[in-house]
Amino acid sequence: MKVLVTGGAGYIGSHVVRQLGEAGHDIVVYDNLSTGHPWAVTYGELVQADLADTDALDAVFEKGRFEAVLHFAANIVVPESVENPLKYYSNNTRNTLNLLGAIQKHKVPYLVFSSTAAVYGMPENTMITEETPLMPINPYGASKMMSERMIQDLAFATDLNYTILRYFNVAGADLESRIGQATPEATHLIKVACECVQGVRAGMKVFGTDYDTRDGTCIRDYIHVDDLAKAHVMALDHMKAGGGSNIFNCGYGRGFTVKEVIDVVKAESGKDFPVEEVARRAGDPDALVAMNDKIKSVLGWKPDHDDLSVIVKSALNWEAVWQKKQKES
Ligand code: UFG
Numbered sequence: 001m002k003v004l005v006t007g008g009a010g011y012i013g014s015h016v017v018r019q020l021g022e023a024g025h026d027i028v029v030y031d032n033l034s035t036g037h038p039w040a041v042t043y044g045e046l047v048q049a050d051l052a053d054t055d056a057l058d059a060v061f062e063k064g065r066f067e068a069v070l071h072f073a074a075n076i077v078v079p080e081s082v083e084n085p086l087k088y089y090s091n092n093t094r095n096t097l098n099l100l101g102a103i104q105k106h107k108v109p110y111l112v113f114s115s116t117a118a119v120y121g122m123p124e125n126t127m128i129t130e131e132t133p134l135m136p137i138n139p140y141g142a143s144k145m146m147s148e149r150m151i152q153d154l155a156f157a158t159d160l161n162y163t164i165l166r167y168f169n170v171a172g173a174d175l176e177s178r179i180g181q182a183t184p185e186a187t188h189l190i191k192v193a194c195e196c197v198q199g200v201r202a203g204m205k206v207f208g209t210d211y212d213t214r215d216g217t218c219i220r221d222y223i224h225v226d227d228l229a230k231a232h233v234m235a236l237d238h239m240k241a242g243g244g245s246n247i248f249n250c251g252y253g254r255g256f257t258v259k260e261v262i263d264v265v266k267a268e269s270g271k272d273f274p275v276e277e278v279a280r281r282a283g284d285p286d287a288l289v290a291m292n293d294k295i296k297s298v299l300g301w302k303p304d305h306d307d308l309s310v311i312v313k314s315a316l317n318w319e320a321v322w323q324k325k326q327k328e329s
Contacts, residue, residue: 001110001236002026004064005044006051006099007072009036011181012114012170015229016070018042018179023233028064030057031073035183042179051095054102061106068110068236069103071096074144077187078118081140082282092143093150100154110239111151111162112232117221117251117288119145119166126219126255126287130166130247130294138283148247161245163235168221168251168290170228172311173318180318189258190222190312193265194319196273203274206258207281217258219287221251224305224314234299246298251290252306261308268312 003020007013008029013036020027021043029041032050049056051073074092075081081088096113103111118141119134136142151162171190173180181191195201209216228250235248256264266272295301305311 001067001240002065003068003070003236004028004030004060004066005070005072006030007036007074007114008044008070009033009038009040009046010072011183012167012225012228013070013072014040014042014179015174015225016072016232017044018174019226019229019233020070028060028066030060037182040179040182051098052090054098057098057102058105061102061108066106066108068112068239069099069108070112070232070236071099072114074114076116076140078138078140078283079187079281081138081143085139088139088143089146092140093146096147097150100150103160104154104158107159109159109161110236111160112235113147113151113162113164115144115148115164115166116141117166117168117249117290119148120288122285126289127253127291128249128289129291130249137285140283155245161239163239163245164247165228165231165235166247166249167228168223168249168288170225171222172224172226172305172314174226175314177314177318177321180315180322182322189220189261190265190315191319193262194315197265197269197271197316198319198323200323203276204262205276205278206262207278207284209277210280211286213257213286215257215259218284219255219257219289221253221255221289222261222308222311223251224303224311227303227305230304231295231299231301234301238299243298248295248299249290249292250295251292252303253290253292255287255289256308261312264308264312265316268309269316
């Protein structure tokens with residue numbers, strides 16, 4: 001298929017582009033390179049442009065005649081969204097509106113949208129299904145919830161088919177370390193811990209030890225980025241085969257605490273680093289764990305890397321490559 005990938009130079013987008021390229025799709029990446037990198041685009045053509053630029057967007061759609069769009073471009077840092085909410089409503093929600101305008105105008109039939117477990121907020125039952133009510137507790141989750149709603153309304157009114165993928169905590173990197181998370185000033189737990197191992201940071205903080213969990217730190221469902229990428233390729237195939245629109249959770253259905261994750265990073269790397277326990281960070285729910293029965297039964301998706309050690313090892317290997325790459329440039 002001829003596909004447009006927004007945010008395809010970023011962390012998750014670049015892993016999906018790799019798999020789409022390997023599956024033979026014809027790819028155009030649309031990315032403003034605010035956090036992405038040209039070297040991360042390993043297949044297709046890269047257009048450097050912003051989704052706020054509706055003229056540039058229209059020109060790319062006019063030329064491309066896409067059959068599908070995969071929409072990754074977004075800001076994703078929960079605490080930043082609490083401090084600067086309008087950045088999130090503008091770059092996530094409004095830019096999704098711009099993209100949907102182009103999708104409607106150019107009659108693109110298929111859309112895969114990167115959504116997030118943050119749309120669920122702080123659910124009473126921490127085993128989350130796709131039917132769990134959406135009650136985001138931070139602007140990031142709200143910005144994605146609004147985008148989901150716009151997509152559903154447009155699909156109702158037109159021939160658009162969508163797959164909304166609600167990601168849990170994405171981590172790890174390509175097992176051959178060709179690409180990985182290279183976001184400047186990353187805040188994600190496994191990335192931060194890997195930077196400590198590499199000596200980029202002197203130590204790290206655990207945000208909150210008084211949560212209602214087995215060791216007092218937050219529980220998250222960590223999913224390897226290549227398992228998540230696979231879900232996107234399968235979602236496209238499913239829609240193309242007439243499977244219609246769907247919403248799926250993407251996670252493994254089990255969670256680890258912050259302390260457990262840090263322990264695995266230390267064990268896998270053989271390195272110790274200082275860890276300070278501090279107060280809670282704004283916007284963090286106690287526990288988020290995916291029920292993934294739906295994606296397994298409807299798409300036939302099954303994980304290849306459901307092992308925290310594998311996830312951490314791939315993140316550690318990539319971090320070493322990435323630090324070397326930066327020193328050389
Ligand atoms: N954490 C620390 N120290 C750090 C970094 C993180 O203690 O240096 C803790 C956080 O407080 C949280 C947990 O580790 O309890 C995970 O935090 P991340 O920042 O890695 O990820 P989030 O859970 O905040 O958010 C991520 C994605 C969202 C997605 C969410 C879904 O960024 O897009 O997972 O679970 F919505």
